[in-house]
Amino acid sequence: xxxxxxxxxxxxxxxxxxxxxxxxxxxxxxxxxxxxxxxxxxxxxxxxxxxxxxxxxxxxxxxxxxxxxxxxxxxxxxxxxxxxxxxxxxxxxxxxxxxxxxxxxxxxxxxxxxxxxxxxxxxxxxxxxxxxxxxxxxxxxxxxxxxxxxxxxxxxxxxxxxxxxxxxxxxxxxxxxxxxxxxxxxxxxxxxxxxxxxxxxxxxxxxxxxxxxxxxxxxxxxxxxxxxxxxxxxxxxxxxxxxxxxxxxxxxxxxxxxxxxxxxxxxxxxxxxxxxxxxxxxxxxxxxxx
Numbered sequence: 001x002x003x004x005x006x007x008x009x010x011x012x013x014x015x016x017x018x019x020x021x022x023x024x025x026x027x028x029x030x031x032x033x034x035x036x037x038x039x040x041x042x043x044x045x046x047x048x049x050x051x052x053x054x055x056x057x058x059x060x061x062x063x064x065x066x067x068x069x070x071x072x073x074x075x076x077x078x079x080x081x082x083x084x085x086x087x088x089x090x091x092x093x094x095x096x097x098x099x100x101x102x103x104x105x106x107x108x109x110x111x112x113x114x115x116x117x118x119x120x121x122x123x124x125x126x127x128x129x130x131x132x133x134x135x136x137x138x139x140x141x142x143x144x145x146x147x148x149x150x151x152x153x154x155x156x157x158x159x160x161x162x163x164x165x166x167x168x169x170x171x172x173x174x175x176x177x178x179x180x181x182x183x184x185x186x187x188x189x190x191x192x193x194x195x196x197x198x199x200x201x202x203x204x205x206x207x208x209x210x211x212x213x214x215x216x217x218x219x220x221x222x223x224x225x226x227x228x229x230x231x232x233x234x235x236x237x238x239x240x241x242x243x244x245x246x247x248x249x250x251x252x253x254x255x256x257x258x259x260x261x262x263x264x265x266x267x268x269x270x271x272x273x274x275x276x277x278x279x280x281x282x283x284x285x286x287x288x289x290x
Contacts, residue, residue, distance in 0.1 A: 053196040086244030119182035144175035145182035168251030205279035
């Protein structure tokens with residue numbers, strides 16, 4: 001409650017005061033220590049709100065699907081041309097494709113502060129002039145982004161080593177019609193949490209909705225219970241949010257995110273959309289409230 005929050009705020013302020021008193025010196029002012037602590041707090045807040053939803057989806061994938069043993073009605077297998085898919089993957093291949101995509105997004109979210117700095121350096125680099133071009137999405141400033149490109153290839157290589165293998169393309173679009181410049185790159189990947197958080201929150205709300213007298217008939221009667229509905233929602237998202245669909249979709253690095261956007265844009269047509277509304281869904285670009 002409010003009292004507990006006030007106590008936590010007081011504890012934090014007391015800890016900050018102790019750290020400032022301990023580390024301030026003739027060469028490091030109290031203001032500098034306070035600024036460093038605030039910066040650490042900003043980073044932790046960013047991680048919680050932007051990497052947290054990705055961590056949640058990784059856990060949901062691993063908890064509800066076996067990598068090599070699909071359930072009959074909840075297989076992640078996709079076929080080109082079926083349900084709008086542009087890719088063909090077996091259950092095992094697609095499980096790996098989704099998992100590695102989520103881990104890639106996780107690493108990008110974790111490293112976003114550094115990527116922001118590099119993006120600004122790329123945008124202001126006089127040796128990399130821009131040109132105005134119609135990219136198919138209106139006039140855009142097309143400009144190469146060598147620092148972001150190098151950082152992205154480092155992140156991609158780190159994820160590939162972690163996963164042990166790689167499904168799909170490793171192409172990173174930058175300075176072209178798909179991702180015209182470094183600012184567009186930053187904008188694309190800061191949207192990931194907005195796409196995933198409503199899905200994770202809906203899944204989290206399902207047991208409560210199943211137990212509530214006012215909504216239990218919907219969850220249990222129409223959808224077969226919270227566990228079955230959880231798998232139905234996740235199966236649909238993991239299949240068709242990573243099927244290469246969308247105007248610039250495919251298996252490349254940026255196409256994976258385009259497919260997720262495409263799935264979210266079609267949520268209203270899904271049979272479980274009313275459940276999202278019951279869970280407090282108000283859109284992928286706004287608040288998610290009860």
